[in-house]
Amino acid sequence: MRRVPARNPRTPTGPGASATLADVARGAGVSKTTASDALRGHGRVSDATRRAVLDTARRLGYTPNRSARSLRTSVTDTIALHIPEFLTSAEYYMSFVFGVAEQAARAGLNVTLVSSGRLPQADGLILCDPMPDNPVVDQLMTAGLPVVTAERYGGDSRPTGVIWSDHETSLTELLDHLRARGARRPALIASDSAADWALTLQHTYDRWCAQHGVQRLLRKAPFGSSPEVLRGVVGELLAEAPETDAIVCAADGAAAAVLPEIRSAGRVVGEDLLLASCVDSLAMRTAEPPITSIDLRPRHMGAECVRLLCEILAGETPRGTTRTLAIDMIVRASTDS
Template sequence: MSSAKHGGPRRLTIADVAEAAGVSRTTVSHALNDRGQVDPQTRARVKDVARLLGYSPNLRAQRLRTGRTNSIALLSSMPFAVAGGASRLGFMMEIAATAAEAALKQGLALVLVPPLAEARGLLDELDVDGAIIIEPVAQDPQVTQLRRRGITVVSIGRQPEADPPLPYVDLQAGATGRLLLEHLAAQGARHIALLIGQQRRHSYVDVEQAYRDFTTARGLPCLIAKAEEAGGEEAGAEACRRLLAEHPSLDAICAPVDAFAVGAIRALRQAGRRVPEEVKVVTRYDGLRAQKCQPPLTAVNLHLEEVSARAISLLLAHINGKEAPDIVRGPTPELIVRASSDNA
């Protein structure tokens, strides 16, 4: 093999593969990229020749030609006080595991952007073809940054008040809320409080609406407390203390955020209220926090593996300009009953 000007080995080109395989450069390009009308035997021979020669595509040139980076980002605006801690980014990481596998099957790399303030600065430099954002808030600055750069964005969970709306996978937050509330009522709870975050996320907006409809239909008191996400478990504990002070007859708490639910159980224990005998507690995400809490929390299997796979498919369809829906329905949520609410 000839050498480059500075004495190093010359980089193999598509022309070298074409000459060795006895085909045109176009045939090599189509064969290696699984495109065009290439005879299967010829495609296999070209790939074998490329492998024997040690040929690898010039990714920089390929990107200049296609305008693609072959990578996508996964990000969340949920603060670390909620997303981190005992859950180890549970909600985000459970989605990331399946999303990474689904992306790799499409020849794409997945870049994970953790919910840290320092990550915000990366969004103006991140080189990706598209992004999936998990449960964005209304007017989420990350969505604004990415859209300003012309990057295709889809969300897991509807972005409230988005203009224009983001394509999204519907997490069915309202249905999840009804599932939890109906369970609490079936267990005999009659003074059920809703403990949600202050931010405008679909999982708060939709569950609050479901809660208001539920209490109105059953003639139950409407007890709503809101906590700041950045406060994590302590914010949940403080909100629970306020609820107990204002509503001593409280006998159940529906806290969609697992960090708030764990904090609420701590506050109940400190107040001498037994869980579940006196106050039942349920949450939405069936992650490590829910499973390791004492008592373990009744939660919901959101089937995040399927959710993330559907989000990848939705994003790719929009990146590639294919006809794609703006809303993809997520899997049916499944209640996982545990000791925090079970009368048995």
């Protein structure tokens, strides 16, 4: 049990060491209190003094020590971010992450990634697409931190804030669009996941079918299914139900992955089979033909989550607030040739 070799914890006194508040105070000829007040904009400080402090701070390259600050105030200026690990949705999640990162930077917040259940010290938490059957998610939900979720959470606990998109309306719009383009028997390749998003899509499809008096053509593929699996599902669908004249794919990327299978079934997309996706991506834009899809605007989603979290943390917005993020259908050649 020997003591570790004493690493000197003192800041190196060379010019490389970052300046402390005391340095700034000394440099400006004021007390720590005044220096702090001047920098933070608190207290009563004359304009001349404030300027002097700000000036020396800049001159010395002063950066406040976040640890000290957060030790004192117990605010960390940090938000934690959890995203599900599905490479099929890499583009969506990556955009989301950038949205979060950018907005957080704008608000002066750090973003730290949480992968395991071990929650880093943070002021709040953003959960992207939380699935109630994910133990990590459940753990994070009940950690006592303010939580904002991107999309609604189907589990027991209530998030502190929610940003969600009205998939019901947009899928309805999409199905109406297909119908207007002549499709009478649209099928849904649903994502078999417990996520609220997936559930809503199925539910919406069911209702739409009922309202229009058409029989459902529903197939489920597990969330995060490989393209091979998806192709299999679509192949089966087209074999069993050749009357299918439109296919809507729920899962990210699925519609593009499924194109070859449709072709090899002898159907031609945009002509005798309409194809659409519930989530837009590069693959949809560049598929041949380009695929009509719903732009989920993940980047905005990320930014909005941060915004809401900040407002809740600042007490400007009540806990339990829920907001919608507008999403758009983008019509492309796959349904409009």
